[in-house]
Each structure stands twice: as C-alpha cells, then as structure tokens.
Amino acid sequence: MTQKQILPSGNPRIDRLEMQGIVKRFPGVLANDHVNFDVNAFEVHALLGENGAGKSTLMKQLYGLYHPDQGQIIFDGEPRLIHSPRDAINLGIGMIHQHFMLVDSLTVAENVALGLPSTRGIMTDLDRVTKRICELAEVYGLDVEPDAYIWQLSVGQQQKVEIIKALYRGAALLILDEPTAVLTPQEVDDFFVTLTKMANDGHALIFISHKLHEVMAFTHRVTVLRDGKNVGTVNTVDTNKNLLAEMMVGRPLNFIRNYKTIKCGNPRLKVENLSALSDRGVPALKNVSFEVCAGEVLGLAGVSGNGQPELAQVIAGLRPSTSGKIMIDDENLTGSTPMQVIDKGVAYIPEKRNVEGLIKEFSVSENLIMRDLDQEIYSRNAFLNMGNIAKRSADLVKTFNVKTPSIDTPIKSLSGGNAQKVILAREISRQPKVLIAAQPTRGVDIGATEYIHERIIEQRETGTATLLISEDLDEIFALSDRIAVIFHGEIMGVVDRKDATLQSIGLMMAGEQPPETKTAE
Amino acid sequence: MEDLFTGSVLIGLLASAIRLATPYLYAAIGETFGQRSGVLNLGVDGIMLMGAFSAFYVVFKTGDLVGGVLLAALVGLLMGLLMAFISVTLSAEQGISGIGVYLFGLGMSDLLFQKLINNVQTVSGFPVAPIPLLSEIPVLGPILFRQNVLVYGAYILVPIAWFVLNKTTLGLKIKAVGENPEAADTLGVSVSRIRYFTVSLGGMLSGIAGASLSIALLNVFQFNLTNGLGFIAIALVYFGGWRPTWVLLGSLIFSFVNALQIWVQVVGLPIPSDIAVMTPYILTIVVLVISAQRVRPPSALSKAYERLE
C-alpha cells in the first residue's frame, strides 16, 4: 500500500471511497435498494432526493450508525466493515447530522473533547484542546469561542463547532446532511467558503441539500436517489436545476409562479404595540404592530434571531407578552392559552418542528389529529373514534405525500422531511382563519415545497389570513401580498410586494429604514 | 432553654449531624452519578437494605467489619447491575424498574433476616477512630475528627465525585450521556457502557450506605431498617441540583435539623413531635429549592436510549 497523502489538518487523505450495492431495510420500508455511490478527494459530491429517498440512511451506514443488509464499503480499494461511529472516525470519516449532535450544557471545547483520549490520562486536557481548536479555526476560517456554552451560540456557530469536531477527529471525508437548512444566507456564504477550502485541500465532501441552487453553485458531481434507488450520477456542469428536479421527482416542476392578486377583506389578525421577552429575559419584540387581512399573505422577512420565533409564539399563546394587544376578527386574544387560540381558528406551524410541534414517540396518526381531539367525530364521551381517526390520517398522509410505512409508525422513525410534512398536513388542513407559518418549507424537498406553496395560496383564496415567516426571500416574494421586515424585534416597515425589490428588503433586513416609510394599508 | 442549649450540646449536635449524614451521602453521591448519566434509580432504598443486611450478617457471624463493608459493596454492585440490565439493556421504564428493585430489596432483606437471624440483635460496629492531632483541635476536633472510618469515607467521597464529574474525561462522558445520548453515541461514546458503570457504582455506594447504618451508626438490623432513607437521598440529589457539593450541603442541613429535632424531643421541649419530625424535610427542601432553583435536570434523565435501527 502506498503512503497516504497528509492533509493540512494533519490527517491522512482518503483518495476514493465507494459504496457498492447497499441494501438497507427498515420495518415496512426498503430505504436503500442496491445503491451505488462514490466520492473522491478534492471533490464535493451532492446527494439529492425527495424526503424519504434514503439519503440519511445511506450516510448513516457510512458512519457506522446503521449496518447495511447487503453491499460493501471500499476505502482506497480495500473493503471495510464499519461497526460503529468509532470505526468510522478511525477511518477518517466525519458526519454533520441533519439534527445537530451537540450537548447544549457543555462548552465548545468540551463537546470537541468528548469521547477522545486525553493527553493527561484520566483528566481532561481542555486547555490543549482549546489551542488545537484555535489552530483549526484559523486554517478554515471557523471563528468560534472555545469556552462558550453551546446554548449561547447561534445555529451558524453551532454548525462551525460541528465541523471543528469532525476535523479535530481527523476527518478526511466529511458527510454534510442538510447542513444549510438552518443557516441564514450570510452564514451559508461563510460556510461555503470553508467547505471550498476543505475540498481544495484534498478533503472528500458529501453534501446533502434540498436547495438546488446550492448544489449547482458548489458541487462537482450529483447523485440522485428516488425511493431508495439510484436514479443517476451526473457532473454538475452538465446539468441544471430543472433537470435535477425532474430526476428527483420524476416529473417537471414549476419554480416561479404568479398568483392572481386578491381583494383584501377585513383585517383578520391585528397586532398592536406588542412587546415580549426572549428566553434569556431580554426584549425580543418591541412595539410590533401590523395587520393581516382575510385572504392576504403577509410575508415577514428578516435574518434569524430578530424576534421571529418569539412573535409566532406570542400569537400562538405559547409566550406571554409584556404589553400590547392581539386581535382576531375584533376579538381580543391577548393572554389566551394555546387551546383558546386554537379554538379561535389559529393554526401554527412552528419553526422548530422537531421539538415544538410533534411528539416523537407518538404515531403519525396521533400527531395528525392531536389538535382536533375534542371534535365530536374523533372522540365522544371520552372515547376515541378510532375508525374516523384512521380514515382522516390516511387521507392526510396521502394528500401530503408523507412517506411512512403506516399511520401507526412513530414519528421518530420518519425521515426528517416527512416528519415535517406531518405538522404541515395537520395545520394547513384545519382550514384556519389565521395561519402562522414559520419557515414552512425549511428542510422539505422541492416537490413538497411546491405543494405547500400551493396550499398556502389556496388557503388565501378561501379567506385565511396568513403570516408567513421566512428567511427565504424567494419564498417571501413568491407568496406574499405585502412584505414586513423585522429587525432587532422591531418592524422596519411594511411594503406592497409590487413595490418591493430584493435590494430594498435586503437593506431593511440589515436594519436600514426604508426611504419613505410606506405603510400600505 | 438557655441552660439547656450550652456549647457542649451544640458540639454534640454538630458531631451527630456529621455522623448521621453518612448514609445519605453515600447513597446520594452514588445516585448523582446515575442521574447525571440519565438513569433515575428509585431502588436505592432497597439496595441499602440489602447492603445493610449483608454487612450486618458478616459482622454478626464473624465480627469482620471490613468483610462486612466489602460484602455490602458487592451486593450493592450486583443490584446496581440488575437495575442497569433492566433499564439500559432492556430499556424498561426507569421509574417502575427502580420501584421493582426497591421492593425486591425490601422483601429479600427481610426474608434473609428471618431465615438467618430471626430476632433483633446488636453487633459492635465500627469504633470511633479519632484522627491524631486533628481530633485535639478545640470545637472542630470533636465535631469532625472523632468519627468512625465509614463517616470519613463519606466525606472523602464528595471531592472525589466532584473531581470525577468536572475534571476527567469519564465525567465529561457521563454528563454528555445524560444530556444528549445521541450526540455522545455519534462520537463513539458507548451510552450503555457509561450507564452500566454509573448505575453499578451507584448500587455499590448504596450498599455501603446500608452498611454504614447497620454496622457503624445503629449497629442493628431489623425489617425496613432504612425507613425510606434512600428516597430522601434521591430527593437530596434533585434538590442539590445534581452537584456533589450541593448534595453535601443538603445532607448536612437535613442531618443537623434531624439531630436537633431528636434532641428537642429527648429534652422534652413543648413542641408537638409530629411537627418536630417534619422540620428536617421541610427545611432542607426550602433551603435547597431557594439556592439551587436555577439548575435544570439532565435532559435525558429517565429516558432509555436506543439507537433506532
């Protein structure tokens, strides 16, 4: 065997990794069906596919979390068995998971050191770990504070910690499972700078994303999976977004659509001078006022961390306000409990769907009808009507194309995107008067994104007032009638979509006042 | 009252508080390890009873004090392993498993007692072992340094536990497994190995806690000797915010007020005995709730971990 090349991080390079004929079954699902995949040093190889196509499953087998039922994994020509993450780490594989794997109550340095032998025997050597973190951070432009606790960090910074964790363990091949789903556009740019540098240094990178423009901008090859099978592998330069979308979904998709404008009805949701505190007890919302009419979509643009989740939670009754008023159809809702808010016809798609909106141990169908349990068709005299529940769940699973072996499967064994669809299905299908949708398409595939957008438009036509909270400006522009911008907990301005440009909104998102404050009402 | 509550009474009270805290400390520090790694073991009291009986039996038959402690530790370790097997390997609901272990210990210790000894007997337990020089210090000497070996051991355990949890790689793993077992797993830390370790250690220390009752403090054995003491220890872990130093503080407050309360009753002060008996519980809870209220329990506490496959 030839001597391995050494990467600038000091780790031996992996020139070529192949996965051949990988088969993986779960109860009721063939998640990977004879999948072939390979990646080389100096390369970014994208792995695409709809929610539930089997991407994470394939990668978890490479990282030793799952074990293939058939097939083999070949490193630089040698077949290897990977029994556990520890084996994978020893082979030079790092993985950044779809849901971050960090211990909130520990510091950055402690998270990095976790599980590694210490140079001081049984005692930790956090000072040395800290030094090495700083070196790695320097090489790859990953500025993080080693002594900070994870809970103090923004999502973008946590992402950096994940990369450092992998590099620190000698990763020469890095698996990135939807790493950009939770980043702001600025953070995504920084992130790509780092990854490009790593690839140029000789790392092999596997990149999973539902955002085709990222895949086009930044990868060398693309492999598409559908229903657990290879659809094909292409060079990025030889393809385009539409072709990739077709490979994934099996039919052409519409990206940009123009919706007819609708005449605004009466104000449905009115928020007046609302203020609230964040979890850390500092003001997160300052005198926020706006209105959403029946049949209107108000887009709320803003960089994450400017008060969006707090606003959504206050309206949903999950967070107390310190002052101000919330009205729905002239009824005061301020200080209501979540149940009262639901009764008033408010549907809420929370941003952190895996923690806030779902009970992971409960089944798909239990999660689907959770909010409507007290309706007579689902329960009478304290007894659940299982027949109706099953029927309704089956309907929703079908219309929202949730990939699940059955309606009784627990949410925790669904793929990331399919778990999200369960909430979306539940909330959107309730025919709400007011829909609060926070990042509704984050982490869901393009087919589902199209579907969700269609549903939001449909709701609007039936008179729902929608507050669409999104960091994705394309989405805001595609769906909104008016656009409000939030910055540091304040509304910078509200403009009609037809008067808005990407620039003007972008400037307001960065905290600049609009030229002439236009309150289009 | 003035005449009753003299300096020497106070010294006596403090010395007995230090002594009485011993079983709480062993059990609560052991339980702290388990809970920090995410396992709630409600069986502590049962394990203590088994430890208490084992130690008592050895000393009753042979007079071998060290042998008694070793057997108590071993029996505790085995019961800890049993709890780990049920809650980690079988992923059973931890609360119920713990209660099972408790009932097993309660019944088994009594059965063995009936079969092997059958009537209440006393033994001569660990003698006071004054520490040369230190025990001569006025006031502090008699309070701290004229105790028996098991008492000293309990107090040495506190800084060791603190050190392990805060300064060692093992401690880091324990905390990570208790907060986010999935994350620990992806870094190659074996969640079940860590939990087996902490729960067995907790069992062993609970066994010794039992021994400290039967062959160092009370020197008897009878049915349900602990009288729920193991549950107090679990409460001390909660109210102490899962930190050894605060657990120590809690144990001391509890034992001091307890010693005081016993003294009050012995001297016959006009305080209803029900109220007197309640005070240690109430006071300890109040003090610790006020001082430790900002601490969150380990996020994965009492949740079984299974890698989905």
Ligand SMILES: Nc1ncnc2c1ncn2[C@@H]1O[C@H](COP(=O)(O)OP(=O)(O)OP(=O)(O)O)[C@@H](O)[C@H]1O
């Ligand atoms: N632990 C598990 N137990 C049972 N089924 C599982 C498990 N993990 C995944 N599956 C199933 O395997 C299929 C593939 O899931 P996987 O997570 O690989 O999808 P994915 O391509 O990563 O999707 P997404 O884009 O939504 O993350 C899904 O149908 C899912 O329900």
Ligand SMILES: [Mg+2]
């Ligand atoms: Mg996935």
